[in-house]
Amino acid sequence: MRALWLLGLALPVDVREVNAAWRGRVARTHPDVHASEPSKVAAAETLTRALNDAKDTLLAWIEADLEWPTGTTTVRFDEPDPWPEREPAPHEAPICLRSGLRAGDRVRRWPYDGLELSVVTGTETDTPGGTTWVLLAGEQAERMERVRLAAFSCPVCGGCSGPDVDEASLRPCPECLVDLRRLERRPEEADRIRRAIEARAEAGIATAQSLLDGRLGDRARERRRWVRRLLPAGPDDLHAALLGAFSRAFERWSSPAA
Numbered sequence: 001m002r003a004l005w006l007l008g009l010a011l012p013v014d015v016r017e018v019n020a021a022w023r024g025r026v027a028r029t030h031p032d033v034h035a036s037e038p039s040k041v042a043a044a045e046t047l048t049r050a051l052n053d054a055k056d057t058l059l060a061w062i063e064a065d066l067e068w069p070t071g072t073t074t075v076r077f078d079e080p081d082p083w084p085e086r087e088p089a090p091h092e093a094p095i096c097l098r099s100g101l102r103a104g105d106r107v108r109r110w111p112y113d114g115l116e117l118s119v120v121t122g123t124e125t126d127t128p129g130g131t132t133w134v135l136l137a138g139e140q141a142e143r144m145e146r147v148r149l150a151a152f153s154c155p156v157c158g159g160c161s162g163p164d165v166d167e168a169s170l171r172p173c174p175e176c177l178v179d180l181r182r183l184e185r186r187p188e189e190a191d192r193i194r195r196a197i198e199a200r201a202e203a204g205i206a207t208a209q210s211l212l213d214g215r216l217g218d219r220a221r222e223r224r225r226w227v228r229r230l231l232p233a234g235p236d237d238l239h240a241a242l243l244g245a246f247s248r249a250f251e252r253w254s255s256p257a258a
């Protein structure tokens with residue numbers, strides 16, 4: 001199960017899928033990719049080894065025609081694994097790590113109740129740790145604190161926001177992006193983050209009800225069920241499950257094909 005998780009696969013799998021998943025992950029984590037940054041090389045080597053092991057395990061399992069583990073999808077980790085660096089491809093709009101926004105996002109300005117949406121063209125931060133400004137198409141820049149992502153639904157926490165539009169974007173919310181970064185650095189925060197996700201799912205259910213949007217409501221309820229199921233998980237399992245959910249959502253959103 002750990003090998004499947006590492007390669008982002010779900011049962012059933014075949015040889016072709018295992019190889020394709022392994023190639024995709026190794027291409028991003030291979031130490032040569034990070035050769036310019038020595039601090040990352042060691043982490044990349046560890047992860048590449050883990051990916052190689054995972055591929056070998058799964059191929060051996062398929063070859064031997066063994067039964068897959070059933071009844072549990074719990075993933076055990078002996079120690080937290082480093083996760084691949086996700087450098088955005090050059091043609092993608094970079095994500096502002098302070099606001100969780102990127103060019104093209106639709107937002108609402110304070111007091112957040114209007115139907116009018118602004119489109120983000122970028123962000124600027126005055127000095128390290130200073131005010132972050134969100135640049136808006138055809139409008140004056142606005143402080144990050146006075147801008148909120150609009151018309152979206154988060155695949156991790158189920159959080160969502162109006163106004164009611166035909167196509168709400170499916171993307172990780174800024175809070176989940178911040179939590180992903182925290183979780184990568186501080187696994188011991190997994191429990192606090194789980195509780196925060198549950199709170200965002202609750203809020204998402206209420207928001208979806210006020211928008212009369214069944215699809216957003218279904219997603220928020222599904223995410224609440226998911227995060228509640230993690231309640232009895234031990235710290236390592238919880239960390240792995242959260243990291244897996246965040247990473248899948250982030251990768252889907254940040255890949256150009258999404």
Ligand SMILES: [Zn+2]
Pocket residue numbers: 154155156157158159172173174175176200
């Ligand atoms: Zn979220």
